[in-house]
Amino acid sequence: MRDLFCLKPERVFYDVSSCYFDGEGPEGLARYGQARDQREGNRQILLGVVMVNGWPIAHHVFRGNRHDVETVRPIVADLQKRFGLRRIIFVGDRGMVSTATLGFLWSQGQGFLVGLRRRRSPEVLEYIRKAQSGS
Template sequence: HVFPGNTADKSTLQKVVADLDRRFGLRRVIVVSDRGLVSEQNLDFLSGQRFGYLLGVPGRRSDEAADVLKALADSQWQQVDQGNRVQEIRLSGKKTRYFVIDSAERRCYEESMRQRSMQRAKEQLQKVVAAVRSGRLKDPAKIGARARGALSRNHGHRYYSWEVTGPGQFNFYEDQEKLAAEMLHEGKYILKSNDRHLTAIEAVACYKELNTVEQGFRDLKDVIDMRPIYHKSDERIEAHIFVASLALFLKRT
């Protein structure tokens, strides 16, 4: 399938899945996708067609993800391989199954990035403190504006809180509640599925196969140099992509 460049990813799923079902009549279908295709309309469509799905759940800004992470139990982890473990979560009142994958490598990386962001945000807030103490910044509204500006960079609002108690009075501190919530996300990603038969280990294996697909797109762009496309007619654009896809197939075989 080749879609116009301005097509939203979420709008492509139903057409592609329906076409695959029409052409091949598959008895069991599990659609595996990253977060980019998750929408209520797509989930309703897949469930209505009796298709299974295994989808990534949006992270830090999602109430759904927060509820899943709060339900984790230290004793329920299953080891997948070295450095990776998985836990299935069921939320009260929901038929959806959730799988939380915890990666030691990813956790180490995200912890390092958080510490770097915290240090940079702290340095920006300390500049606000210095300006207040020197008397250059007195008005509470302006102090607040500077503090918000400092926290808007490096995700500082995720780790720090501040207060202005009066003219020329400013204080900031590590917000332990925010920090704990942030650390709970580190190293983890969440999958959701409506399939009743997938085991937690199988869910991880299926989702990892997305890496093969993503590597294929990277190869098309970087190794095969599919872009830029200089054709103007739809027919020639589709032919160009078809030849590039054949080249990818030959590369892999």
């Protein structure tokens, strides 16, 4: 991948979107979940896309009843395995932030730039303080 497109990824942009079905949808994947487009009564899947320098390099399909934050670990593990990425800076929106997710990224030696939810900021800020002090 890096040779073909001359990409030297330093920032990985990842986002998740939902796709709903009017019928049953694919068995094992289509589930009722958090509807982003006011389709409460429809089954859906989650589609995650990883971008580097404007190029999509990977996609993942998840069950529709998962939350965005639950998709981060498998994505990072897959990027490391498939593309040999050792050091990435994970950029994610507020839906991908949890103390566990940041802890996972930190333990993997990955950088991150994420949005914070106001109501969770004290917890996340305390985690960052501890990580910076090495405790």
